[in-house]
Amino acid sequence: MRFSVDAHAIGQHLTGNETYIRNLLNCFAKLDRQADFVTYLSRETAFENVPERFFKRHVAVNPFVRLGFDLPRKLRQDRPNLLHVQYTAPLFCSVPVVVSVHDVSFLEHPEYFTSFRSRQLRYTVDRTVKAASRVLTPSEFSRRRILDAYGLSEEKVVVLPNGVSSSFRPIAREIAQRAVLSTFKLPSPMILTVGDLQPRKNHIGLIHAFEQLMRAHPQLPHHLTIVGKETWYTPVIRAAAKKSSVADRIHFTGFVGDDELLRLYGACDLFVYPSFYEGFGLPILEAMACGTPVLATPVGGVPEIMGNDSVGAVAEGDETTLARAMAAALGRPWDRAAIARFAGGHTWEGAAESVHRVLESVAPEERPPA
Numbered sequence: 001m002r003f004s005v006d007a008h009a010i011g012q013h014l015t016g017n018e019t020y021i022r023n024l025l026n027c028f029a030k031l032d033r034q035a036d037f038v039t040y041l042s043r044e045t046a047f048e049n050v051p052e053r054f055f056k057r058h059v060a061v062n063p064f065v066r067l068g069f070d071l072p073r074k075l076r077q078d079r080p081n082l083l084h085v086q087y088t089a090p091l092f093c094s095v096p097v098v099v100s101v102h103d104v105s106f107l108e109h110p111e112y113f114t115s116f117r118s119r120q121l122r123y124t125v126d127r128t129v130k131a132a133s134r135v136l137t138p139s140e141f142s143r144r145r146i147l148d149a150y151g152l153s154e155e156k157v158v159v160l161p162n163g164v165s166s167s168f169r170p171i172a173r174e175i176a177q178r179a180v181l182s183t184f185k186l187p188s189p190m191i192l193t194v195g196d197l198q199p200r201k202n203h204i205g206l207i208h209a210f211e212q213l214m215r216a217h218p219q220l221p222h223h224l225t226i227v228g229k230e231t232w233y234t235p236v237i238r239a240a241a242k243k244s245s246v247a248d249r250i251h252f253t254g255f256v257g258d259d260e261l262l263r264l265y266g267a268c269d270l271f272v273y274p275s276f277y278e279g280f281g282l283p284i285l286e287a288m289a290c291g292t293p294v295l296a297t298p299v300g301g302v303p304e305i306m307g308n309d310s311v312g313a314v315a316e317g318d319e320t321t322l323a324r325a326m327a328a329a330l331g332r333p334w335d336r337a338a339i340a341r342f343a344g345g346h347t348w349e350g351a352a353e354s355v356h357r358v359l360e361s362v363a364p365e366e367r368p369p370a
Contacts (some may be wrong), residue, residue: 002367003028003035003359004080004095008059008066011046013229013255015196016282017086020021021282023165025050027352031256038078040071047080067124071112082133082363088124089131098359099128100136103279103300105200105225112200112277114232126150133362134348138280139301140161148257148278160355162280163348167258168265170291170340185255185258187223191326192268192292194227194261194283197234197274198222201276202297204240205319209274210241212323214246220330222249227264231256265290270329274322278302288343291336295325305346 007025009017028037037054040165041047041062050056059070060370071090075083090095091232106125110118120225129135129150135157137143143159146152177188181302191210195201203226210224224246226237241250256264265271271287273296282304287294296302297316306313 001034001360001363002078002080003039003363004038004075004078005152006071006083006085006353007046007050007084008042008061008138008158010041010049010109011043012061013313015229015255016280019165019287020059020100020102020162021086022049023163023348024352024355025054027349028356031349032350036080038074038080040066041072042066048125063088076368079367081365081367084358084359085128086130087121089128089238090328093131096362096364097128097132098134098136098362099132100355101129101142102138102144103142103277104149104225105277105279107149108145109200110197111273132156135156136160136358138303140303141304142279144217156294158358160351160358161287161346162282162344162348163351164282164285164289165258165348168262168286168289168334168343171266172263173266175304176263177299178266180260184225184251186225186251186253186264188267189221189269190223190225190262190267191270191272191330192227193272193274194264194287195273196228196231197226197237200276201228202276202317202342203237205241205317205322206272207237207244209319209322209326210250211228211244212320213326214249216323217327220327222330222347224250225253225264226251226262227253227256261286262290265292270295272322272326272327273297273302274316275299275302276316281305284348285343288339291340293329293331293332293334293336293339295322302359339370 007021011020039050039054040057040059047056060066069089073093075094084098086100106121108116138161143157146157180186265287271292271294278300295312295314298313315321
């Protein structure tokens with residue numbers, strides 16, 4: 001059996017998409033030592049992040065070249081039994097496809113995207129999911145949205161929850177705080193949020209809520225740290241932070257890797273995730289795995305990973321309530337060990353085993369002819 005995987009997200013700082021495919025590949029290497037795996041990568045620096053025994057093929061960074069020319073040509077050469085992609089399959093595909101679609105926010109909230117990106121996803125995802133053998137998604141929320149949007153059969157769309165990497169674990173807070181002070185010059189104590197600087201993550205609402213928190217509780221010494229890749233929406237968020245009366249306490253780090261992210265989760269007093277829309281909410285699990293108290297808006301697929309009082313819920317878009325919830329959370333004694341144990345039930349090993357089972361079930365026994 002030979003499986004091909006479009007892994008172009010690795011090395012591109014595509015956050016959730018990159019985390020997903022990188023962890024699946026690492027787990028596939030341990031799970032299946034018989035099949036061949038061919039990975040398609042857009043950055044040569046990403047080759048080292050893929051298991052050594054997997055075949056690695058370079059494809060263009062440009063999506064039009066990658067999807068229109070590179071992938072179709074390489075699939076004809078490599079002749080896999082099946083191809084796995086995220087969201088979008090190549091324009092001409094000679095083998096069956098399994099696609100992972102994490103959410104359909106581009107359909108339900110196009111205002112969270114540039115107009116070009118929204119139109120592109122509407123066309124390419126529609127074409128891909130209708131032609132795919134299976135559609136994988138991480139939550140029942142996203143499954144229902146996909147079924148409603150595309151009119152697919154119930155059995156075609158499968159819920160397979162994401163995992164959290166074992167690299168995210170509780171570490172000594174003093175050590176973590178010293179590390180983030182050394183690396184990022186970030187003072188402690190801090191409140192943390194993680195997510196690309198885009199509208200649906202609600203960074204502006206969090207900035208306003210943090211300002212209210214500091215106004216109501218001037219004795220609090222906390223800073224707000226915003227971690228995430230910069231996007232077209234970054235200037236709007238930075239302008240809101242600069243305009244804030246507590247601008248000197250708001251810090252941006254840009255994109256950070258997992259090692260630095262582990263220390264940031266470990267160093268903060270509270271992780272806040274006030275998103276307007278989520279298919280799953282992977283940073284919530286990562287923070288919990290580090291034993292960090294979490295406040296999140298229970299939107300989309302988030303309630304499916306909230307439980308055992310490990311995550312505090314706050315009303316969507318209500319900045320005053322969010323400020324009060326942050327104050328309450330900062331003053332509450334949390335059982336950090338219990339938070340980490342709850343997150344430990346979500347592993348990439350388990351997620352990869354489920355994905356691999358689907359790949360095997362739909363792949364034809366014979367590879368395409370040469």
